[in-house]
Amino acid sequence: MKTKLKPISRKVSAKRAVATIAAQPVVPLKERRLTFGGKWDYAPAPEESRNYVITPRHELFINGKFVKPRSGKYFPSINPATEEKLTEIAAADEADVDKAVKAARRAYEKVWSKMPGRERGKYLYRIARIIQEKMRELAVLESMDGGKPIKETRDVDVPLVAAHFFYHAGWADKLKYAFPGRTPRPLGVAGQIIPWNFPLLMAAWKIAPAIACGNTVVIKPSKTTSITLLRLAQIFQEAELPEGVVNVVTGSSETGTAMVKHPDVNKIAFTGSTEIGKQLAQLCVGTGKKLTLELGGKAANIVFEDAPIDQAIEGIIAGIYFNMGHVCCAGSRLLVQEGIYPKVVRKLRDRIQTLRLGNPLDKNTDIGAINNKPQLEKIRELVQCGVAEGAELVQSSCTLPERGYWYPPTFLTGVTASHRVAQEEIFGPVLSVMTFRTPEEGFERANNTPYGLSAGVWTDKGSKIFKIVNQLRAGVVWANTYNKFDPTSPFGGYKESGFGREGGLQGLAAYCRLD
Amino acid sequence: MAEERAAAFTKRSIKTSAKLAGLKMVVSMMDLTTLEGKDTPGKVAYLCRKALQPADPKYNVPTCAAVCVYPNMVKYARKFLGENSPVHVASVATGFPSGQFPLPTKLNEVRRAVADGADEVDMVINRCAFLAGDHAKVFDEIAATKEASGPAHLKVILETGELVTYDNVRLASEIAMQAGADFIKTSTGKVSPAATMPVTLVMLEAIRDYFFATGVRIGMKPAGGIRNAKQALHYLVMVKETLGDDWLTPGLFRFGASTLLNDVLMQIAKTVDGNYQGPDYFSLP
Numbered sequence: 001m002k003t004k005l006k007p008i009s010r011k012v013s014a015k016r017a018v019a020t021i022a023a024q025p026v027v028p029l030k031e032r033r034l035t036f037g038g039k040w041d042y043a044p045a046p047e048e049s050r051n052y053v054i055t056p057r058h059e060l061f062i063n064g065k066f067v068k069p070r071s072g073k074y075f076p077s078i079n080p081a082t083e084e085k086l087t088e089i090a091a092a093d094e095a096d097v098d099k100a101v102k103a104a105r106r107a108y109e110k111v112w113s114k115m116p117g118r119e120r121g122k123y124l125y126r127i128a129r130i131i132q133e134k135m136r137e138l139a140v141l142e143s144m145d146g147g148k149p150i151k152e153t154r155d156v157d158v159p160l161v162a163a164h165f166f167y168h169a170g171w172a173d174k175l176k177y178a179f180p181g182r183t184p185r186p187l188g189v190a191g192q193i194i195p196w197n198f199p200l201l202m203a204a205w206k207i208a209p210a211i212a213c214g215n216t217v218v219i220k221p222s223k224t225t226s227i228t229l230l231r232l233a234q235i236f237q238e239a240e241l242p243e244g245v246v247n248v249v250t251g252s253s254e255t256g257t258a259m260v261k262h263p264d265v266n267k268i269a270f271t272g273s274t275e276i277g278k279q280l281a282q283l284c285v286g287t288g289k290k291l292t293l294e295l296g297g298k299a300a301n302i303v304f305e306d307a308p309i310d311q312a313i314e315g316i317i318a319g320i321y322f323n324m325g326h327v328c329c330a331g332s333r334l335l336v337q338e339g340i341y342p343k344v345v346r347k348l349r350d351r352i353q354t355l356r357l358g359n360p361l362d363k364n365t366d367i368g369a370i371n372n373k374p375q376l377e378k379i380r381e382l383v384q385c386g387v388a389e390g391a392e393l394v395q396s397s398c399t400l401p402e403r404g405y406w407y408p409p410t411f412l413t414g415v416t417a418s419h420r421v422a423q424e425e426i427f428g429p430v431l432s433v434m435t436f437r438t439p440e441e442g443f444e445r446a447n448n449t450p451y452g453l454s455a456g457v458w459t460d461k462g463s464k465i466f467k468i469v470n471q472l473r474a475g476v477v478w479a480n481t482y483n484k485f486d487p488t489s490p491f492g493g494y495k496e497s498g499f500g501r502e503g504g505l506q507g508l509a510a511y512c513r514l515d
Numbered sequence: 516m517a518e519e520r521a522a523a524f525t526k527r528s529i530k531t532s533a534k535l536a537g538l539k540m541v542v543s544m545m546d547l548t549t550l551e552g553k554d555t556p557g558k559v560a561y562l563c564r565k566a567l568q569p570a571d572p573k574y575n576v577p578t579c580a581a582v583c584v585y586p587n588m589v590k591y592a593r594k595f596l597g598e599n600s601p602v603h604v605a606s607v608a609t610g611f612p613s614g615q616f617p618l619p620t621k622l623n624e625v626r627r628a629v630a631d632g633a634d635e636v637d638m639v640i641n642r643c644a645f646l647a648g649d650h651a652k653v654f655d656e657i658a659a660t661k662e663a664s665g666p667a668h669l670k671v672i673l674e675t676g677e678l679v680t681y682d683n684v685r686l687a688s689e690i691a692m693q694a695g696a697d698f699i700k701t702s703t704g705k706v707s708p709a710a711t712m713p714v715t716l717v718m719l720e721a722i723r724d725y726f727f728a729t730g731v732r733i734g735m736k737p738a739g740g741i742r743n744a745k746q747a748l749h750y751l752v753m754v755k756e757t758l759g760d761d762w763l764t765p766g767l768f769r770f771g772a773s774t775l776l777n778d779v780l781m782q783i784a785k786t787v788d789g790n791y792q793g794p795d796y797f798s799l800p
Contacts, residue, residue, distance in 0.1 A: 024697070027730035034723070039760035040536055040751070045528035151526060310720040311516035346727070354756045363528035481516065 036353040045363045047150045049140050058089045058226060060096055060250060061233035063103035064243030070095045075252075077226060080147035081360050081369040081404045089226045092249040097218070097258040100247040104189040104216040105264055107244030113186050113214045117173035124169030124212055126239040131162040134235065138228060142200055143360045145227040147369030147405070148323060150361050157201050160485060164204040164503075167487035168212035171508055175213065178505055184512035186214030187290060188266030191259040193280075194229075195272045196222035196371050197326035197427075202271050203229050205502050207246055208487075213511040215267065217246045218259060222272075224372045226250040257283070265289060267511070271328075274425075274451075274496050292500025292510050294328065294492055296425040297453030299474065300446035301331035301482065304439070305339045307458035311480065313347045316431070319456060319482040321355060321409050325429040326371055328497070329454035331482055333422060334411075334433045335445055341435050345394075345413055348433075352396045352409040359401075367429060370405040379407050379428035386412045386421035386432070417448055425451070439464060443471045452494030456482045475501070517681055521712035524753040534748070535786045538779050541747045542569055542576050544765045546605055546736065547800055548583040548773045550612075550704065556591040559584060563595035565800035566602045570780045574787055579776070580765040581605040581635060586628040593632030605635035605670070609660055612674070612703035614639040618656060625663040636660070637670040637771075639703060642677050645687060653687070654694045661695035670698035670736055670769075675714045676706040684714055688721035698734035704771065709739025712753060719757040732761065738771025744782040747775060776800060 057074065059066040074088040092100070112120070131138065138161070139153040148157070175184045190210045194202035199221055210217050221229040226248075233248050249255055253276070260268055260283045267290040270280050274295040284291045301319050303312045319331025336344045360368035370376040387393050391412040400406040411431035415422050421432045436442045446455055455474040457465055465479045475493040478484060485491070490501035500510050529537055547566045549558060559582070566579035581603035582592050592604045606628035610616035625636055638660045644652040661669050671691040675684050691699050699718055702709035715737045722733045735754070741747055747770060754762050762768050777797045785791050 024731045027726070027732070029730065032727050032730055034759035035761055036756070036759050039763050040540065040755055041533065042527060042529060043531045043533040045530045155526070308516075311520075314516045314520050350759075363526070 034350050036350070042356075042364050044359070046359060047140055047143075047361045047363055049144065049361055052137050052140050054087050054141070054144070054227060056087055058087055058230050058250070060090045060092055060100070061230060061246075061248035062096070062100045063247065064237065064241075066233075069093065075223065077145070077224065079144050079404075080224075080371055081144075081401070083403050083405075086144060087227065089250045092251040092255045094258040097249055097255060097262060100218045100249050101189055101191075101259070101262050101264050103244035104218050104247055107242055108186070108188055108216040111242045112211070112216050112245050115214070117175060117214070120212065120214065121169045121172030123239055123241050124165050124172060124208065127235060127241065128162050128165035128169060130235045130238055131158070131165060135159070135162070138200060138231065140361065141231055142228050143368070146196060146199060146225045147360050147371055149365040149368040150363060151365065152323060157198060160487070161200050161204040164201075164208045164487045168208035168508075172212045175508070175512065178508055179512070179514055182514040184213065184514055187511060187513055188215060189264060190215045190217050190267040190269060190511065191262065191265040192217060192219040192268075193256045193259070193270045193272065194219065194221055196225040197323060197328070199225035200228045200232060203232060205271075206269055209502070209507050209511045210269075211245055213508065215511055216244060218249060218265070219246065220249050220251065220256050220259060223250075223252050260284065263287075267291070269500075269510070270294070277498060290510075292492075292502070293498035294500070294502060295453075295496060295498040296427075296451055297328045297330065297493065297497050298333055298423065298425050298449045298451045299329055299331045299454040299456070300333045300335050300449075301456040302335045302436070302442045302446055302458065302468065303337065303340070303344060304442070304457075304459040304461075304464065305337045306460050306464075307480075308460060309340060309343065309347065312458040313344070313351055315456060315458060315480070315482040316348065317351055317355075320431040321352075321367060321429050322483050324367060324370055324407070326375075326427055327483070329476060329483065329491075330427075331454070331456050332426060332431060333446075333449075334431055335436050335442055336433065337442070338435045338437055345433065348411060349394055352394070352411070355396060355398070355409045357396070357398045357400065357406065357408060367409055370407050370428065373405055375427065376405040376407060379426055379430060382421055382424060382426045383410060383412070383430055386415065386419060389419050389421070391415045391419060391421060391432070417445060423449065439468060443468050447471075447473050450496040453492075453497035454478070517713040517716055521716050521753065524712065524756065525749045527749070527752045529748045529752070531786070535783065537748050537751050538744055538783045538786070539575075539577060540751060540763065541744070541770060541779050542579060542776065544769050545579040545776055546581045546583040546738075546769050546771045547579045547776060548704070548738075548771055549800075550583070550585060550607060554585060554588055556588070559588045559591045560595050562800050563592055563602070565776070565798060567596070567600070569776060570783065570797065574780075574783055576780065576783060578602050580769055583607065583637060583771060585611070586624055586631070589628050589631040589633045603634040604632055605637055606633035607637045607639075607703070609638040609656075611637070611639050611672075612705040614641050615643060618659065621656070622659060622663045625660055629663075629665055629667045633667055635668045635670060636664045637672055637700060639672045639674060640687060640691065642674055645678065645683070650686070650690055654690050657691055657694035657696060668697045669695065670700045670734075671696040672700045672703055672738075673718075674703055674706055675701045675710075676708045681714070681717045684717050685721055688718050689725070692721070692725045692733050696733060698736050698769065700736040700738055700771065702737075702739040704739030710737035710741055712749065715750065716753060716757065719754065723758055732767055734767040734769065735762070736769040736771055741770055741772050742774050742778065744775075744779045747779060773800065
């Protein structure tokens with residue numbers, strides 16, 4: 001096989017170059033592939049977890065104390081990577097929720113709303129510092145509780161949790177300056193419901209701005225991931241946060257519904273699925289409760305021919321396989337300009353082969369366990385549907401552990417806008433690869449979804465970035481990067497991805513009445 | 516993203532058996548280097564012996580890939596290593612490190628080094644021509660040097676510290692590969708910064724694309740700035756996860772280094788024996 005390459009030279013050396021290159025051994029076209037095998041495999045490198053004890057039973061956190069649920073009922077919490085029971089968690093019912101709301105109301109009236117901002121700020125700073133001190137422990141627990149790789153909990157989740165408390169601590173005594181000409185006042189008791197994909201981080205996103213602004217909180221974690229929020233409650237105790245300022249009620253969706261229905265709650269903040277978000281919105285209608293919703297997404301990552309492709313590949317990978325794709329802003333639709341489609345698919349095929357799936361506590365693990373069984377079943381069902389509808393399945397050949405909930409890094413090619421996998425949120429490590437021809441078609445297809453949470457654009461041409469970004473209907477648009485989070489930056493969606501913003505000044509405003 | 520991706524490789528935790536295997540691989544990929552005005556036959560003798568027998572045989576450490584010397588030292592290196600040595604003789608050439616010499620002078624130097632017994636030639640590209648925009652001239656000089664090298668393997672040093680941008684590094688990599696480089700190499704070691712992980716990554720990516728375009732596997736040699744075992748393992752991780760198993764061989768990946776070897780040997784000894792030994796337990800090159 002001769003090389004097709006044309007030397008760019010002008011003089012005699014062109015001939016010489018061709019002659020010398022021809023002497024090099026050439027791998028025939030069909031055999032040109034990279035081998036990601038076991039020539040030099042990494043030995044297991046598990047993070048030490050023996051020092052961190054998970055108590056066999058977790059109670060509710062109400063009025064600064066851990067208390068038993070009225071019903072005396074508990075439900076198991078398991079490690080999704082092993083299916084082993086980690087502990088059991090109290091199931092709060094309406095009476096427990098009422099108790100928590102009353103505690104929050106009392107703390108609001110008597111202590112927290114009256115406390116000067118600079119004093120409130122001190123508590124937030126203290127909480128942030130304790131989180132920093134316990135970073136390793138929190139990362140290990142988060143990983144065991146939710147199946148997330150330790151690499152992510154250690155380097156992303158927990159540092160961001162501390163960052164959110166630090167950031168909002170800074171605002172506590174400067175709220176007047178945040179909204180010039182307005183007088184910001186707290187809203188009262190905030191009822192907050194958070195999902196299982198980033199248990200601690202979502203708690204920080206919700207709690208930090210709420211208490212910085214002088215509100216008190218009743219928060220409910222997802223049923224599958226309660227442990228780290230209850231550990232955070234211990235940190236609140238350690239920081240001597242006044243009783244009742246933050247209360248944690250654990251349980252299923254009924255617990256959440258009871259909280260949303262409670263007449264003495266002034267504000268509801270929910271992060272989770274669009275389906276549940278819609279139900280909660282209906283419950284809030286006519287009650288005067290302030291509501292913010294951060295719901296699902298089906299983000300497009302748009303890659304132009306003039307993008308630095310190897311960099312874009314990294315962004316695509318980070319966009320969809322970060323946290324096993326359990327990310328509402330995941331770049332789950334890849335829109336590739338047709339001219340580079342084969343190249344991008346080939347590079348993606350190679351790249352997913354290097355993702356290491358396995359024990360979430362191993363420091364070399366890139367892909368951990370799927371958070372829960374129903375989610376695993378949903379992912380399987382949607383991928384099967386994609387294949388049945390004619391998409392081509394590409395999966396990493398990694399072996400899955402026998403126990404636990406696992407799904408390999410996957411992408412589907414030949415997907416069109418009419419495939420279900422291009423429309424529905426899969427919330428797993430599954431990417432739908434589609435094509436477009438012109439910039440206009442690119443943003444038109446990106447916007448062609450009921451969601452509007454996030455999007456990504458990849459091009460080396462600055463002017464193109466500005467043009468496209470202004471036409472995308474998404475709350476967050478990343479250019480030549482993806483999944484970058486910062487407490488100073490507002491996050492939230494359009495359309496069925498919800499309303500309201502979290503983070504930054506906009507996020508602060510969601511927890512204030514501006515007179 | 517190149518920086519982020521490069522940083523991600525440094526997060527791999529290489530322990531126990533993987534560490535030992537990796538470190539031995541690093542030794543086998545090392546171009547043990549001395550490039551100083553004060554080099555003498557005596558110094559080259561030290562270097563050659565070290566490359567042949569890096570550590571106590573009980574550690575079962577392989578020989579280094581090559582010794583890398585100035586053209587005037589090639590004949591001595593050849594003499595000390597013998598004719599069929601497992602350790603190759605590499606000679607820097609083409610007016611190393613600046614390259615600011617007339618082409619005929621550079622080509623003469625290459626021919627002489629090869630005649631004196633160099634198995635490998637580490638040339639420098641014409642950065643003057645590159646930065647002035649005369650890319651064709653850069654290409655021509657590499658092609659001419661390739662021809663002058665004859666049977667010797669050609670490594671093309673881009674001197675990325677002078678090219679500065681990733682775009683330049685990528686373009687220079689492509690020119691070098693198209694003009695006949697067997698290896699592309701980051702730096703002379705005389706300019707700071709020398710090899711960095713993001714720059715090496717950009718070059719590995721260029722090698723990957725060239726392989727798919729032509730079917731030819733080009734080798735990679737980061738040089739300068741890699742001083743300890745941990746850094747070297749990070750580079751190996753990067754090669755493994757960018758180009759795959761086929762490139763994990765001295766035939767396609769080298770480290771250019773002088774002080775790295777003994778740090779790697781210390782880590783090997785520590786992994787085998789369970790405790791660290793002082794620097795005097797390892798012979799100087």
